[in-house]
Amino acid sequence: MPVTGLPPYDDQNIFARILRGEIPSKKVYEDDWALAFHDIAPQAPIHILVIPKGPYCSFADFSALASPDEIAGFMRAVGKIARDLELEAPGYRILANMGQHGGQEVPHFHVHLFGGRPLGRMIPTA
Ligand code: AMP
Numbered sequence: 007m008p009v010t011g012l013p014p015y016d017d018q019n020i021f022a023r024i025l026r027g028e029i030p031s032k033k034v035y036e037d038d039w040a041l042a043f044h045d046i047a048p049q050a051p052i053h054i055l056v057i058p059k060g061p062y063c064s065f066a067d068f069s070a071l072a073s074p075d076e077i078a079g080f081m082r083a084v085g086k087i088a089r090d091l092e093l094e095a096p097g098y099r100i101l102a103n104m105g106q107h108g109g110q111e112v113p114h115f116h117v118h119l120f121g122g123r124p125l126g127r128m129i130p131t132a
Contacts, residue, residue, distance in 0.1 A: 012105075013113075015061040021114035025059065035087045039079025042087050042119075051122025052091060052098075056084050062115040064104045084117055093121040099128075 016022070023029045024043065031043035034054055045053040058080045062068040068077070088098050098121035103110040 012063060012066065015063050015067075016113055017061065019112055019114050021055075021057050021112050021116060022061070025057070025114075035083065035090070037079070037083055039076060040083035042083065045118070050120040050125065052093065052120065054087060054091075054119040055116045056080070056087060056119060057114055057116045063113045064110060064115050065102045066104055068115040084119065088119060088121070091121065093119075096121065099125050 020029060024031045025041060031041075033041065033043045035042040035056075038059070040056055040058055042054050042056040045055050058068060058072065058076060060068075060072060060076055062072060068080075072080075084100060088094060088100075098119060101118045101120070102108075102116065103118075
């Protein structure tokens with residue numbers, strides 16, 4: 007049970023199914039800790055999703071319950087993917103939505119990696 011009291015991990019969520027190879031994805035990177043693939047509805051010229059291999063619903067339970075190796079492995083993977091895509095010189099944005107106010111749709115923790123153009127304001131005004 008997540009420490010936050012949120013619902014338990016749903017192993018039928020779409021990213022869990024991608025991890026198990028039940029649904030295809032356009033994979034860009036994989037190691038022991040993370041899988042990365044292109045977002046199906048890109049919001050920037052480069053829009054990659056990076057997900058941990060473990061069953062974490064969101065940043066809330068990942069940050070509270072994942073092991074130091076899982077957290078370090080995941081964060082290093084995000085940095086490596088950005089580096090491999092040559093995004094460090096122009097710059098990029100990473101973003102994790104959490105819960106309803108965060109706009110999270112898929113209940114498997116993921117980081118969005120955006121790049122390829124100037125990305126504008128951090129949070130657009132309505
Ligand atoms: P979030 O709102 O942070 O939960 O973001 C979920 C993201 O997953 C959205 O940007 C979707 O476009 C993306 N998405 C949903 N289904 C797929 C899929 N099958 N393959 C790749 N990306 C997906």
